[in-house]
Amino acid sequence: MADERLTSLPVPDRPYQGPLAVDVRDLDEPLPPIPVKRPPKQAPNVLLILLDDVGFGASSAFGGPVHTPTAARLADGGLKYSRFHTTSLCAPTRAALLSGRNHHSVAMGHITETATAAPGYTSARPNSATPLAEILRQNGYNTAQFGKCHEVPTWESGPTGPFDRWPVNSGFEKFYGFVGGETNQWSPALIDGTTAIEPPDDPDYHLMPDLADKAIAYVRQQKSLTPDKPFFVYFAPGATHTPHHVPEDWIPKYRGKFDQGWDALREATFARQKELGVVAADATLTPRPAEIPAWDDLDPSWKPILARQMEVYAAYLEYADHHTGRVIDALDELGVLDDTLVMYIIGDNGASAEGGMHGAYMVTNAANGGAEFETPEFWSEHLDEVGGPHAYNHYAVGWAHAMCTPYQWTKQVASHYGGTRNGTIVHWPARVPDGGQVRHQWHHVIDFAPTILDLAGIAEPHTVNGVTQVPMQGKSFAASLTDQDAPEVRHTQYFELAGNRGIYHKGWTAVTKHRVPWDLFAHGTDFDSDKWELYDTTKDWTQAHDVAAEHPDKLAALQQLFLIEAVRHNVLPMDDRAAERMNPDIAGRPTLFQGTTLRLYPGMTRIGENVALNIKNKSFDVTAEIDIPDGGAEGVIVCQGGRTGGWVLMADHGRLAFHYNYCGLLRSTTTAPDPLPSGTHQVRAEFAYDGGGIGKGGKVTLYLDGARLAEGRVERTHPLYFSFDEGLDVGRDTGMPVYEDYTAPHGAFTATINWAQVDLGDDDHSHLVDPAEHFAAALRHQ
Incomplete structure (x- = not known):
């Protein structure tokens, strides 16, 4: 019965109002049992x-x-x-x-x-x-x-x-x-x-x-x-x-x-x-x-x-x-x-x-400018891997x-x-x-x-x-x-998503397509210029026959009804923007992390790109204080990303190394000539971004306690993202590996990390990212 249903939640606990006694054995009636919450008996x-x-x-x-x-x-x-x-x-x-x-x-x-x-x-x-x-x-x-x-x-x-x-x-x-x-x-x-x-x-x-x-x-x-x-x-x-x-x-x-x-x-x-x-x-x-x-x-x-x-x-x-x-x-x-x-x-x-x-063999390629690599020859070479752990297809x-x-x-x-x-x-x-x-x-x-x-x-x-x-x-x-x-x-x-919109009413649908999902840059056009279509779905099950020209009054009435529903349900203002929506400050949404320095500690893993420091399209340094035992160290100090792309500062066969993985397609490793010595040391990798645009390369320099050990090159970097589900890790590489040749599972570090830190340079080129590209990258993963 409707009057027995709970319309205010939670139901307040009601104190016992019955008779009391100093000795429970003197009560004239037993205390009521503790109630157990259950839905109506009909509830499946x-x-x-x-x-x-x-x-x-x-x-x-x-x-x-x-x-x-x-x-x-x-x-x-x-x-x-x-x-x-x-x-x-x-x-x-x-x-x-x-x-x-x-x-x-x-x-x-x-x-x-x-x-x-x-x-x-x-x-x-x-x-x-x-x-x-x-x-x-x-x-x-x-x-x-x-x-x-x-x-x-x-x-x-x-x-x-x-x-x-x-x-x-x-x-x-x-x-x-x-x-x-x-x-x-x-x-x-x-x-x-x-x-x-x-x-x-x-x-x-x-x-x-x-x-x-x-x-x-x-x-x-x-x-x-x-x-x-x-x-x-x-x-x-x-x-x-x-x-x-x-x-x-x-x-x-x-x-x-x-x-x-x-x-x-x-x-x-x-x-x-x-x-x-x-x-x-x-x-x-x-x-x-x-x-x-x-x-x-x-x-x-x-x-x-x-x-x-x-x-x-x-x-x-x-x-x-x-x-x-x-x-x-x-x-x-x-x-x-x-x-x-x-x-x-x-x-x-x-x-x-x-x-x-x-x-896409590796979906990150399209979003990071690497689709050119996925030629028929590339696909044919890797066809048996599609569906497996080496592809992100x-x-x-x-x-x-x-x-x-x-x-x-x-x-x-x-x-x-x-x-x-x-x-x-x-x-x-x-x-x-x-x-x-x-x-x-x-x-x-x-x-x-x-x-x-x-x-x-x-x-x-x-x-x-x-x-x-x-x-x-x-x-x-x-x-x-x-x-x-x-x-x-x-x-x-009503229906609406990024300007694609429509209204169903008593068997009729009035709809307008503002953009298509594979052309993620067709935004910013005037909503009023969108062409509306009209379908009588009582006769046309599949929306195959546009009858807008035959029924202009019906179309106008449904367009007006869409606006009424849009106002009622917070659809307005409609938003097909790219730049503004991808910039939290302009869009008006908070961000979890702010600043140019991120201090990290052992055990911090799977810190997603949405909540971590963004090192793309700029110079950055990765520094760590580590305690190395006699016999040396091996494994990940800090890494970000996975097989779809990322970077790692590590000890590789005992030597300090920095590896960059571009979309699983281009890889480069800079390695110090000698093994790391035992004791407490600061290690650092500096990445000096080339500039001149986004997704460019840069110079890698490795340091031990401030002394230069080695230099190397990264020819191409990710302009937009490494992964939507991997993260930033300290002491191990969770998920799929950034680097394929770790000597231990997940590259677990064999020494002690006291702390690590990522610092950004002052040459941020992210302002050059095409906002439509950024918007497209987000939509490819929803």
């Missing part, structure tokens, strides 16, 4: 699954070419939702999903790395929008998150917090995963709670099975110790975001399956989608954009390379679905699957087109578009369904026994939180921790679970 276990960067046309459950047996199994016993929508980008979708509110309403109008001071874009979720997990926790659920969290503001993402917006302070009692847009699947930047941990030193380690193992262990323990208490598990692996990493033995299954190219693949997928009924029988396959080349027009030397990219991606998606299935199997073995509400969202946005026209734009079949465009394009429509499955046999059906009601990611509360019999609270809450903007779609003809509950929904 909830498993919310969210994959990453999977387009509508990828999974076999929705007609795609990738075998996803777990999705198919859940769909056969549950419901497919064919018209479910996301925001077109990672962090905004996740913020909306977990809050039940539009992404601008919870300040996530874009990604955390581009936050501004505008209310809809700060990336700092307001305390008036308490997340779903916290509401469930305060109503007696056990809560846990496994996988990716990209909702922590960058200035709060370091090891010193604050941790207010981390999962463990956002309603999740358990968090195991990573914080950020992506991570290396072979060597992830793992967080347990708020503590950084290292993955096991296992050559076969991969993050996907690890996340499944941790989720399985959690539900087993939870059901063993508190079987009467429901769980809410949010399983959000980073798969299938770049890097597309998958064990080699999963790839042969797809060998040759994509040799026909992306155009033929779209046609075949579209035919299967009609057979499955996940698109209308009279739907039209939208044309390939002119910006994407036809497969038949490609240089033949590229075709086997591009085919391999897609083979790896397909294997990666099936691998992710397989390990998700292990979690489902564990629930089945525990006997709780039938009464677990499983919601499987196949992608937080459309497929990613951020790999460029030819894809992403497929080409043509595949991304094909994975969004039958819709236009891809991830980041919030205006069109290719960026926003994701296949979704709901499985709950105890309450929805008639599985295998398709639902066509129109829904949005903000509808999940109110639906879960509705089904659990839990009220949306009006006050949490004394703060009046902004009402959830989502609508419960619970009625559609048991009624295929349930009326639409969502009649209006």
Whole structure:
């Protein structure tokens, strides 16, 4: 009953008001038992699954070419939702999903790395929008998150917090995963709670099975110790975001399956989608954009390379679905699957087109000016490494578009369904026994939180921790679970991301594409000059037939409605800027570290580039005081980055050395002629930047106690970033190695480091960085 639900959280503890006695044995009645918090008896276990960067046309459950047996199994016993929508980008979708509110309403109008001071874009979720997990926790659920969290503001993402917006302070009692847009699947930047941990030193380690193992262990323990208490598990692996990493033995299954190219693949997928009924029988396959080349027009030397990219991606998606299935199997073995509400969202946005026209072997190359090295000859030489630990790969734009079949465009394009429509499955046999059906009601990611509360019999609270809450903007779609003809509950929904925008209203969509994701420099144009399109989706399922010219009044009305919704939800001012958003001072967001000197101590590792000193495009010094035992020293003193690029000051075979790794392509090592002597010493590497632009080389000079030991050259440096998941380390090289020839695992230093320090020179050339390039680099990793 509604009046029994908790609308003000937390519920105040009520003091005992009954009779008292000096001696407990003299009480006339027993003291009441200590209450145990539990939700209503109808409340189910909830498993919310969210994959990453999977387009509508990828999974076999929705007609795609990738075998996803777990999705198919859940769909056969549950419901497919064919018209479910996301925001077109990672962090905004996740913020909306977990809050039940539009992404601008919870300040996530874009990604955390581009936050501004505008209310809809700060990336700092307001305390008036308490997340779903916290509401469930305060109503007696056990809560846990496994996988990716990209909702922590960058200035709060370091090891010193604050941790207010981390999962463990956002309603999740358990968090195991990573914080950020992506991570290396072979060597992830793992967080347990708020503590950084290292993955096991296992050559076969991969993050996907690890996340499944941790989720399985959690539900087993939870059901063993508190079987009467429901769980809410949010399983959000980073798969299938770049890097597309998958064990080699999963790839042969797809060998040759994509040799026909992306155009033929779209046609075949579209035919299967009609057979499955996940698109209308009279739907039209939208044309390939002119910006994407036809497969038949490609240089033949590229075709086997591009085919391999897609083979790896397909294997990666099936691998992710397989390990998700292990979690489902564990629930089945525990006997709780039938009464677990499983919601499987196949992608937080459309497929990613951020790999460029030819894809990327090492995504850092494109962002740091090294794409020129990835020639067909280079790819052919390294083709067998794609998907493995030596690559950081992403497929080409043509595949991304094909994975969004039958819709236009891809991830980041919030205006069109290719960026926003994701296949979704709901499985709950105890309450929805008639599985295998398709639902066509129109829904949005903000509808999940109110639906879960509705089904659990839990009220949306009006006050949490004394703060009046902004009402959830989502609508419960619970009625559609048991009624295929349930009326639409969502009649209006706006979309906006970096100027790509649109509005859905009662079957019509008015949309305008401001820029495409693979042309990350087309910004700054007047929003008023954008061309709007109009689609009657009651007749045109795929937005294939623009009828703006036939219905100018309808278009004008919807454009006006977009502005009304934009004002209501903090979309304005719209922001497609690059320079201002990438400069924290201009954008108005804080930075964790400020200054030109960073003092470091042993044990400080995985300090991300967002929260560390930026040494790129300038001179810098690295100094350390070390105690060297008799017999010498070996290993890392200070390093930054990993296999995708970085630098390290180290002892190499006993001698002081400085190694620079440019994108895994160009390497240089400057080494002292003699071993380091025993005793306490100061060692230093000075890097004198050449200047004259960004990404230039420089001179390296090594010193011992102020005496010059050696000089060397670095011919090319990273202008923008080394890695989005590696970090700055003292005493060891966590993650993938900057230097490939350490003599000990992770280059663990064999002597004592008392302190280390990084100092910047006064010749900063970062002002010469093209802001659009910087903006593009950030977007490639979301």
